[in-house]
């Protein structure tokens with residue numbers, strides 16, 4: 001099995017390590033030559049995973065054609081809102097039979113498409129050729145080989161199983177699933193709920209508030225999921241509750257950290273600068289998830305409030321007041 005991983009940030013690099021450790025011959029595409037050189041010569045990625053030793057067998061290149069040559073799997077690990085443009089440049093070089101694997105957790109602004117839908121459309125690939133990997137997968141913990149599970153979803157179960165095989169190691173345990181919609185939605189919406197949890201902690205609130213947000217956040221994710229045709233059970237699994245809990249609780253999460261900064265009074269610009277160019281997907285996807293929910297007539301109050309804060313139209317304290325003054329209802 002041979003894989004190309006396109007995107008040498010936190011997760012692309014950690015997942016390339018997982019694939020290599022699983023015995024899959026892997027080439028990582030990086031935008032910058034100095035980063036490719038660090039992977040090839042010093043077996044590290046100091047910009048994203050400082051202190052982590054990468055496998056000697058992992059190779060990197062700045063040439064996407066070289067990375068994809070002969071690949072059985074092409075894995076996408078770039079910011080969601082850049083996928084369409086990047087993939088437009090790569091589509092002509094995709095090996096015709098390769099499985100196309102999304103690691104991304106976002107919804108495209110404007111089109112409100114899931115990442116697997118963007119891949120199918122731009123690569124002109126049938127949906128059953130596209131798999132999604134999503135779960136409680138904080139990149140640094142996985143790069144440190146801490147035991148972690150994940151979901152590999154594909155409408156073609158055999159293809160999901162081949163991706164599962166390619167990334168199974170002693171520290172990374174993938175489960176298969178055929179519910180691509182639920183798996184992707186869980187990954188995208190949890191980023192927005194993690195922004196809300198970060199804001200709550202930044203404002204000085206404790207575990208009751210965070211648990212309330214996680215639980216009601218899961219309720220709105222499941223409501224939207226069922227309107228879109230997802231299997232409700234997916235939201236009780238790794239790509240649903242699992243990822244939601246990990247992201248909302250972890251100081252390693254860029255989304256939670258971004259929200260935390262807003263909650264303690266920093267501006268959107270300050271929080272953005274503090275990411276050092278790394279992606280906090282929920283900051284943009286909150287808008288597209290809200291649009292998606294509005295199109296389907298689904299009530300997503302937490303997403304709506306986070307979206308207003310991220311658009312600069314509200315602030316965390318106003319958002320709390322709005323959520324707590326909604327009409328009372330049954331659970």
Ligand SMILES: NC(=O)c1ccc[n+]([C@@H]2O[C@H](COP(=O)([O-])OP(=O)(O)OC[C@H]3O[C@@H](n4cnc5c(N)ncnc54)[C@H](O)[C@@H]3O)[C@@H](O)[C@H]2O)c1
Pocket residue numbers: 007008009010011012013031048077078079080082086103104105106137138139140277278279281
């Ligand atoms: N970091 C994690 O723990 C983690 C875990 C699971 C899923 N994800 C998801 O994986 C995706 C990638 O996340 P990441 O953590 O690797 O992101 P990152 O910000 O660490 O890295 C993004 C990579 O994409 C590249 N890139 C290519 N085109 C770009 C462009 N036009 N603009 C900006 N960057 C561009 C960057 O050079 C960089 O190598 C996201 O959708 C994220 O939600 C991340």
Ligand SMILES: O=P(O)(O)OC[C@H](O)CO
Pocket residue numbers: 105135136137138139191194243246247252253254255256279280281
């Ligand atoms: O750092 P975040 O907030 O993008 O979250 C990382 C992963 O998605 C956790 O599973």
